[in-house]
Amino acid sequence: MVKRGADTICFTTCITKGTPIGFACPFAKKMMDTVAKDLGENIRILDYSHEAK
Numbered sequence: 350m351v352k353r354g355a356d357t358i359c360f361t362t363c364i365t366k367g368t369p370i371g372f373a374c375p376f377a378k379k380m381m382d383t384v385a386k387d388l389g390e391n392i393r394i395l396d397y398s399h400e401a402k
Contacts, residue, residue, distance in 0.1 A: 359395040
């Protein structure tokens with residue numbers, strides 16, 4: 350995505366906050382940290398796609 354011009358990578362809210370039953374992905378932080386480390390500081394990483402209620 351970055352090679353095609355993306356400047357922000359967004360992980361969906363359900364990965365970090367959980368599905369409707371509240372089960373977040375146990376690997377969410379590791380995934381985000383790995384992507385951030387690989388892409389560097391010039392790419393913004395969001396840990397939500399919308400406001401969870």
